[in-house]
Amino acid sequence: MTTSKPFVLGAVAYDAKVVPIWEGFKTYFDSHGLPFDFVLYSNYEKQVEAHLRGDIDCAWNSPLAWLEAERAAKQAGRTATAIAMRDTDCDLTSVVLVRSDGPIRELADLRGKRIGVGASDSPQATLIPLVALAEAGVEGHVVRHEVMVGKHGDHVGGERDAVKALLAGTVDAACIIDGNRLAFIREALFVPPAVRVVLQTAPYDHCNFTVLDGGPPATAKFRELLLGMSYDDERVRPLLDMEGLKVWKPGRTSGYALLERAIDRFGTIEPWLKSVA
Amino acid sequence: MNLDLGDLGLDEGAHLLVKRALAEAPEVVVRGTASTLVIDVPAWARAQGHTCTARDGGFVLVRGPDRWRTAERAGRAAAPEAVAPAHWGLAARGALVERGAPALDLPLATRAEVWADEAARLYAQASAAQWDPATAIPWDAPADHPAEVEDAVVQVMTYLIENETAALLVPARFLGRLHPHFREIMQLLAIQTADEARHVEVFTRRARLRRDVLGLSSAGGQASLATLFDEPDFAIASFLLSVLGEGSFLSLLWFLHRHGPDLCTREVARLAAQDEARHVAFGLAHLQRHVAEDPALRERLAAAIERRHTALAHTAGLNAEVFDALLLLAAGGWEPARLRAGHTAVVELQRDMDDGRRQRLVRLGFAPDQAAALSALHTRNFM
Numbered sequence: 001m002t003t004s005k006p007f008v009l010g011a012v013a014y015d016a017k018v019v020p021i022w023e024g025f026k027t028y029f030d031s032h033g034l035p036f037d038f039v040l041y042s043n044y045e046k047q048v049e050a051h052l053r054g055d056i057d058c059a060w061n062s063p064l065a066w067l068e069a070e071r072a073a074k075q076a077g078r079t080a081t082a083i084a085m086r087d088t089d090c091d092l093t094s095v096v097l098v099r100s101d102g103p104i105r106e107l108a109d110l111r112g113k114r115i116g117v118g119a120s121d122s123p124q125a126t127l128i129p130l131v132a133l134a135e136a137g138v139e140g141h142v143v144r145h146e147v148m149v150g151k152h153g154d155h156v157g158g159e160r161d162a163v164k165a166l167l168a169g170t171v172d173a174a175c176i177i178d179g180n181r182l183a184f185i186r187e188a189l190f191v192p193p194a195v196r197v198v199l200q201t202a203p204y205d206h207c208n209f210t211v212l213d214g215g216p217p218a219t220a221k222f223r224e225l226l227l228g229m230s231y232d233d234e235r236v237r238p239l240l241d242m243e244g245l246k247v248w249k250p251g252r253t254s255g256y257a258l259l260e261r262a263i264d265r266f267g268t269i270e271p272w273l274k275s276v277a
Numbered sequence: 278m279n280l281d282l283g284d285l286g287l288d289e290g291a292h293l294l295v296k297r298a299l300a301e302a303p304e305v306v307v308r309g310t311a312s313t314l315v316i317d318v319p320a321w322a323r324a325q326g327h328t329c330t331a332r333d334g335g336f337v338l339v340r341g342p343d344r345w346r347t348a349e350r351a352g353r354a355a356a357p358e359a360v361a362p363a364h365w366g367l368a369a370r371g372a373l374v375e376r377g378a379p380a381l382d383l384p385l386a387t388r389a390e391v392w393a394d395e396a397a398r399l400y401a402q403a404s405a406a407q408w409d410p411a412t413a414i415p416w417d418a419p420a421d422h423p424a425e426v427e428d429a430v431v432q433v434m435t436y437l438i439e440n441e442t443a444a445l446l447v448p449a450r451f452l453g454r455l456h457p458h459f460r461e462i463m464q465l466l467a468i469q470t471a472d473e474a475r476h477v478e479v480f481t482r483r484a485r486l487r488r489d490v491l492g493l494s495s496a497g498g499q500a501s502l503a504t505l506f507d508e509p510d511f512a513i514a515s516f517l518l519s520v521l522g523e524g525s526f527l528s529l530l531w532f533l534h535r536h537g538p539d540l541c542t543r544e545v546a547r548l549a550a551q552d553e554a555r556h557v558a559f560g561l562a563h564l565q566r567h568v569a570e571d572p573a574l575r576e577r578l579a580a581a582i583e584r585r586h587t588a589l590a591h592t593a594g595l596n597a598e599v600f601d602a603l604l605l606l607a608a609g610g611w612e613p614a615r616l617r618a619g620h621t622a623v624v625e626l627q628r629d630m631d632d633g634r635r636q637r638l639v640r641l642g643f644a645p646d647q648a649a650a651l652s653a654l655h656t657r658n659f660m
Contacts, residue, residue, distance in 0.1 A: 087341075088323050095316055179320040181313070185288050192288040192313075200316055231326070231342035234377030246326030246342045 006035040007218040009209075010047045010056035012065075013040040014154035017242055024239040028229070034221050043150025044121075045272055048072060051212060052276060058083070058222065061210045062152035063123045063259050068269050069210050070253075072276050082208035082251030083215070083223045088244055089206040090255065093178045094129045096199040097166060104172055107138055107198045115140045116162035116171030121268070122153025123259050124206070125162065129175035131262035132201040143171045156180065163189055173198070205255025278302035282309030287317035299327065299340045308335035348373045352458060361386045361458030370458050385511055386456040389570045393563035396461035403468040403555050408548055410479045416486065420539035423610055427487055430542055432602035433533065434484035435492030438477055440526070440660040441549075443502040444556070445473035447518050451511050465559055472552040479545045486541065492602070497592035501658035504585050512567055512574060513581045519560025520637050521582070521652075522660040523553050525630040529659060532626045536607040536619075561637060568642055575642055579651055586654040596658075630659065 007029070011022055022038040029036035039056055041047040044065035051059045052072055061069060066082060073080040096115075098104040104113070115133065118125025130142065143165065147157035159176040163184055166174035176184070178200070185192055209226070211219050226248045229236045240246060263269050280298045285291040291309065295318075298305040307318055318336045322329035326341030352358040354371030363380035385391050393399075420427070452466045484491055505522065508514040530553060533546035568574050600623065608619025631652050638648035 087326060091319065091323070093316065093319070178316050179324055182288055182317055182321060192286065197313060197316060231344065232347050234347065234375070237344060237377055244324075 004035045006037040007058070007216065007222050008056045009036070009038045010050055010059040011038055011040055012044055012047055012060070012062070012151055012154065013042060014148060014151040021239060021242045024242070028236060028239065029222070029225060032225050034218060034225055036222075044068070044152050045150065049276055051210070052076070052078075057211065057216050058219065059210045061208055062154065063204070063206050063208075063256055064121060064127070064152045064263070064269070066208055066210055066253075067256060067260060067263060068272065069212070071269065071273055073212055075273065075277055078213050081211050081214065082253050083211055083219065084226050084248050084251050085205065085208040086243065086245035087247045087249055089208065090249065090252075091203040092124065092206055093203055094124050094132070094175060094201045095178055095181060095197045096129055096133065097163065097174045097176065097181070097195045098172065098198050099166060099169075100194055100196050102169075102172065104198065107133075107136055110138045110140055110173055110198065113140045113172035114143050114170070116143045116145065116165045116174040118144070118153050118158030118162055118175065119146050119149050119151070119155075120144050121149055121151075122158055123204075123262070124177040125153050125159045125175050127262040127266065127268060128201055128204055128258055129199070131258065131265055132199060134265060135261075136199065140172070156183075160184065160189065163195075166195065202258055203255065204258045205252065208251045208253075278305045280305050280307050282307065282311065282314070284310045286311035286313050287321050288313060292321055295321070295338065299338060303340045305338045305340075306332070306335050307338055344375055345373065348375050350374070357388055357392060357459050359388045361456040363456075365456075365458060367457055370460055383454060383456040385451060385454050386458070388459070389567060390511055391455060391459050391462050391563060393462070393559060393566055395562040396465050396559065399555050399559050399562075400461055400465045400468060403465065403472070403552070406551060406555075407468075407471075408475075410475060410482065413548055414479060414544050415540050416482070418540035418544075420487075420541070422538035425611070426538050426605055426609055428492075429602035429605040430538065431484045431488045431490075432492035432598055433606060434480045435494065436498070436596065436599045436602075437480045437549075438484070438491075439494055439498065440502065440522075440658075441473050441476040441480065443505055443660060444518060444523060444526075445470050445477065447505055447508075447514055448473075450506075451514065454511075462563075469556050469559070472556070476549045476552065479549070483542060483545050493596060493598050495593065495596035495598075497589075498596050498599075498658050500592045501589055501656045502660060504588055504656075505660070508581075510577075510581075512564060513578065515560045516564055516578045517581060517585065518660075519556050520564060520641070521634055521655050523556045523560070524633050524637050525655070525659045527553050527557060528626055528630040528633055532603070532607070532622070532629075536609075536622060538606065538609050557637070561640060564641055572642075578641070579643070579647070582651045582654050585656065589656055589658075 011018060018040060026036050026038060044062055047059050048065055048068045050056055051069060070080040104110055117130060120126055145158040145161035147161060148155040159180055162174040163176060165171040167190055184190060229240065229248055231237055231240055231246045278298055278301065280294060282291045282294060295307060319329045322338050328339040328341060330337045351365040351368045351372050351374050352370055357370065363383060364378060365374055366378045366381050368374045448466045449470045452463065455463055457463050505514065505518050508517060527550055530546045530550035534543050534550060537543035537546055604619045604623050607622040608615040634652040634655055635648045638651055639645055
């Protein structure tokens with residue numbers, strides 16, 4: 001039985017593998033002198049609310065959850081800080097795909113057309129590509145592929161469904177994260193000549209570990225142990241592989257401007273922000 | 278290093294060129310004309326852990342962490358190491374093994390315990406000598422021996438099946454505990470168990486050729502085999518099973534080949550004897566090597582014979598029905614002259630078994646008088 005108060009992390013259970021991931025991290029932190037525990041939430045809004053209440057010390061937040069936490073903290077006179085993120089969270093882009101054999105030749109042809117996106121709260125497959133399209137003067141009929149709403153697109157199913165819809169001709173464009181183009185080709189969802197990219201967004205950042213008001217004193221130790229994880233360490237490498245990174249990086253908040261413009265434009269989190277005020 | 282991909286995209290296999298370049302140089306400038314390069318190179322690099330910076334129409338990739346940097350080679354492919362660590366697991370000998378693979382419970386992991394230089398040759402020989410029971414044995418060969426001689430054949434076959442089952446299970450149990458780094462030994466034990474499976478099959482088929490009911494299985498015989506089955510030490514088990522037991526069986530099988538009343542029985546015995554000779558050769562080879570590296574093993578082997586003898590002292594030894602069946606089988610009929618000849622043949626068989634055991638014990642470095650004494654203590658059940 002643990003006697004000292006653990007550092008408690010919140011994470012969203014978007015997949016069954018989330019349990020072994022954080023159990024593995026728990027073993028790592030415990031064995032390095034940081035009593036650690038985690039709480040899993042079914043959606044990011046519940047996690048941010050729990051964080052604001054002080055139920056957890058740190059939250060593994062999606063980019064949208066980060067903005068929710070930052071804005072909710074601000075309206076309560078508090079501060080949110082991104083203390084660490086994955087190397088793979090930095091400088092992502094999203095792309096808009098169209099069929100090579102279809103009528104869409106250039107971006108402007110998409111005006112008024114059916115634009116297939118992922119879950120409505122997915123930054124990478126919905127909010128960011130839609131704001132990039134809107135800023136390029138393209139707005140159309142948005143066809144959402146709602147897979148696990150509340151999990152902010154962490155589940156790849158919405159993007160895959162959008163591409164399937166494009167291939168089936170029920171949408172005229174599909175929005176996905178850049179790396180999934182290669183991933184979907186590898187899994188033979190489509191062959192490269194079948195689709196073209198008509199838009200690549202500007203770079204943006206993805207998840208981060210968020211603390212409020214600097215977090216408890218153990219935050220520094222948590223961050224230090226996190227950043228000290230080495231891919232060369234065979235005890236840690238499986239955890240990093242499962243979580244999809246090679247190196248933890250110091251947190252940065254310069255990569256969320258595009259998503260901020262999206263949620264401002266679409267009013268994505270306004271009702272929720274009011275509910276927690 | 279500069280890398281020009283031409284018009285080949287990363288969605289068409291160009292990542293192989295990039296990987297090859299990064300294996301040679303820590304920093305590679307990638308250029309190309311594929312329209313999706315601007316999307317795929319940064320995304321691919323990010324997923325691989327390489328740093329990617331756009332510069333002058335190309336991408337500067339800096340090699341990132343590599344899971345193979347701390348990997349360890351599982352010895353050399355050509356020959357085994359003295360000790361095989363558990364974390365090499367099931368990897369091929371000589372493979373580069375990523376750290377972090379599960380450590381398997383493979384306690385037979387030292388060359389001294391298991392290795393024999395002859396293993397590869399014996400395995401190759403065994404592979405080449407595998408025979409098909411369906412075609413190698415003249416199942417339809419005519420037989421005109423008396424019914425009771427056929428009963429004797431069935432009893433002997435029943436006894437052989439039981440003993441060959443032990444000879445299958447004993448190496449099979451060690452096979453599951455052997456570190457596969459000693460690949461040739463693993464293969465040899467595997468083919469040895471396959472040999473025994475075939476023997477069980479042909480002895481069963483021969484027993485049932487003219488009878489629906491099999492012979493007797495005695496408690497003493499099974500007690501003798503149980504001491505083999507329960508032996509946890511590989512060297513001792515090999516010694517008792519292969520050198521002494523299967524060695525004795527060699528004499529028995531050649532006896533059956535000489536005296537079998539029908540061609541089918543004689544061929545079954547001959548083919549099985551050829552296989553058993555390899556098993557004995559391997560047991561002798563690895564024990565000769567083991568004893569040379571660890572002379573104290575000889576005393577442990579001697580003690581094992583004595584221990585087994587004591588453990589079996591209360592049992593009846595060879596099932597009397599088996600002895601009688603061998604006699605009648607060799608006699609081929611009930612006439613007194615035939616029975617006398619059969620009895621002489623069985624006595625010679627036991628002398629032949631003893632001679633063979635003593636010779637093999639001497640090859641393991643026992644003095645002739647000690648070899649004679651130890652051979653005399655060997656189980657009366659033969660195996």
